[in-house]
Amino acid sequence: MALKVGIIGCGGISNSHMSGYKALGDAVEVVACCDINFEKAQEYAARYGIPHCYPDCYSMLKEFQPDLVSVCTWNSAHAECTIAALNAGCNVLCEKPMAMNAKEAVAMKEAADKNGKLLMLGFVRRHGNDAAAARDFVEKGFLGDIYYAKASYLRRCGFPGGWFGDKSRSGGGPLIDLGVHVIDLARYIMGNPKPVTVFGATFDKIGARDHIKTTGWVSETAVDKPIFTVEDLATAMIRFDNGAVLHVEASFNLNLKNPTGDINIFGDKAGLSLDPFELYTECNDRIADIVIHGDNGFDFHRDFDREVKNFYEAVSGKAPCLATAEDGVELMRILDAVYESAATGRSVDIVRE
């Protein structure tokens, strides 16, 4: 029998979730959607032929208890909507970042545990061919001892607009929006070590840069004079419990030549970079680069469909969940510590209760 699906938040990224559910064919049926902007929910329902739509998640969950729920709201509503869906007996795929902070993230994980339901995180980069190849090489010991990593997501002129600049709805700027992808991916490739100490800095030197004419991606909620109460650049050093260190940097706006989205992982036997996956090592007393044949990159549309498929398969007991709530909580602990360190100018120890 088809698993029933509900969508909470009918904006930009919810279309990618819908693509993933559609790709599952008869295995699932999207039965309901909701958005606090009810017109948006109605348009979305009409676009995809969804039989029921609602102005909030509570009215949706009262009438339907879908097996699978995608939470695609802005960040400040992730915790509330996810907990409501878990308490209604649904399994949840929640968009990144998991929440506004670690306290909310812990409450979400507790709700999943209490209800015996799956809470999966939308860390789409974990589903790429590059990530799969990297994990394979790391697991088989090709990198040796991994002791350093670098993760960059730098845009020159890439503030998406809309709520992304409003800290009360986003929780922060490029660190929580973009940094979250690359910090998680680096940590995943490294084998999910636990963060212990963080030193971070954030800057708001350039701002929204909304006067620039650009052809880049903009949020559906973009407006002419956007609120901009977030950082435009964040950088941090994260030390893990195995002694390894990750250097991360993320910007909406920065005066650099070329935007980058680089992951580099360094071990004592080899290093690697992603998208596409490449390995840097020694061979026959020479310095050697190893490029494996085939598609070893990340493809947003293909890998988004894979993420939704993994959610369905994990709920159905057919595959392990690739992005657990536990990993989401660790990520939020890192982000909290970066913002705290940036505010105080001191390094922050991550303490787990």
Ligand SMILES: NC(=O)c1ccc[n+]([C@@H]2O[C@H](COP(=O)([O-])OP(=O)(O)OC[C@H]3O[C@@H](n4cnc5c(N)ncnc54)[C@H](O)[C@@H]3O)[C@@H](O)[C@H]2O)c1
């Ligand atoms: N995985 C990715 O690569 C990726 C890409 C873009 C966005 N995202 C994430 O997806 C989420 C949504 O981003 P977006 O670009 O689609 O934003 P969006 O503004 O286009 O859509 C968000 C929608 O949520 C609705 N909403 C807000 N609070 C709600 C609530 N309490 N109940 C129901 N609906 C509510 C809004 O009205 C809006 O329609 C964010 O968390 C963002 O970080 C992820």
